[in-house]
Amino acid sequence: MGSIIKKIVSLVGLLLSLYGFNSCASELNVKSFGASERSEDNTEAFQKCLRAATDKGCNCYVPAGTYYFTQDLFMSSSSSLIGQGETSKLIFNKGGIRGYKNGSANFYYTNNYNNEVVPNEQHTNLISSVPRGRGSIVVLDAASFKVGDHIVVFNNKLDSWTILEDKTQSARWNGARGDYFAKGGSFKIKSIKGNTLFLETNLPFDLPEGSKIALRSGVSNVTIKKLSIVRKTDGYAILLEQPFQVKISQVTIKGLGGILLSHYANKCLIEGNKIDAERGYAVCIENFSSENAVSRNKVIFRRTNSDKGGDCAVILLMGAYNNLISYNNLENIGNRERDFGGIFSHALSFNNQIINNRINGGAEGIGTYYASFNNLFSGNVISKVRVGVMSYYSRSNVYRDNSLEIHYQGKENSYGILDYGAQANGYEANRIVGRMTFGLQIQGSTGLEVKSNNFQQVNTSYSVGVNISDNDLLKKSIYDSNSFTGYKIK
Structure with a gap:
């Protein structure tokens, strides 16, 4: 029995x-x-x-x-x-x-910190260059891969920061192709024929010959x-x-930094957390990370006048793409007059959506920096900032239907929208109200579309609605159906 x-x-x-x-x-x-x-x-x-x-x-x-x-x-x-x-x-x-990574804690980075050195890494290289939009790549040796594998690709370019932090190379920051910058991403193998890997999605960037293809090594x-x-x-x-x-959900975090997802983070979710961060970003998605979502988090970001620390509460950084930042509630606490903001897409990040967030306080509300492109900012409600939107050497970003309240009484200028050295950005149906030195400031930018925005000045001692540093740029941009209350136009 x-x-x-x-x-x-x-x-x-x-x-x-x-x-x-x-x-x-x-x-x-x-x-x-x-x-x-x-x-x-x-x-x-x-x-x-x-x-x-x-x-x-x-x-x-x-x-x-x-x-x-x-x-x-x-x-x-x-x-x-x-x-x-x-x-x-x-x-x-x-x-x-x-x-x-590959079951080990002993991974590190070269001087080009985008290039990881991972224990027991299985990788190969591209035989020939592949243009963006293609869904197949030919590699030197496909034996290390099988159908269904998740892989990461890296174009082996030098550290992008050596260019982005050098103002003498600013002409490169916003190039149409940006072939001199590091790029990479996450993909899944759909099928294999010989040494050709067929991917489930097409490449959103060019890959030169010799680019590195590796099995995903993270958790x-x-x-x-x-x-x-x-x-x-x-x-x-x-x-x-x-x-x-x-x-990562329902987690309460307090400290000098919050959550960092780095190097090809893919399909991750940060949702419903309470994050109180000082100096380090509250949330950072960086280095070729894609298809992640940051949603419905309550964030407090604390900064003093110390130069140490991140420049915003939530950031998409260094080639991060196709990510969603939505329905977060951000409170910025500190006394910095610049480099202290809400949500930024930075350093070549692209195709991200930043929608329906609430941001209170800080120097800047939302923005794009250093060649970030094709990002959408929509439905965000921003209050008590010095600059509502900051776009610095970026291109083809869309800011639509955002509500911006500018409230600043310090020594520096305040702006509803500040567009500097940018190309082809679009601003449409935004509502901008408050104490502004300039409602719309354009410096060295071209090809803009500024349509159906409502600028309302609440302090008559500040009087300039639109300030454009170069009249020739005005001819290369579209300005249509904007309304200005309490301003004079310069």
């Missing part, structure tokens, strides 16, 4: 495993692995729980309590770290939450949820590189 029962139990276990169930009843408790509120460093206990829970296909659970760390805590693929809410508190006296299918995280040193509370399908 006993042997029959054992066989039945064994069969049930096999069936449960075949259908995706596990033996841990959905979660393992970190305290069962030695985590303690009395410990100065709970890293080892948490790592043991994460490994065991991932092996069994269940969650690593953090009960209510305060747990201290003195080093990074690493997540692996298919791992889940879930707490009980704000009562599950992780305090990092050093370090933060990170992600393994995937990770959940971080219902935790309170405090980071006490410079850096980010959560920093994941090459993450894929990671979900």
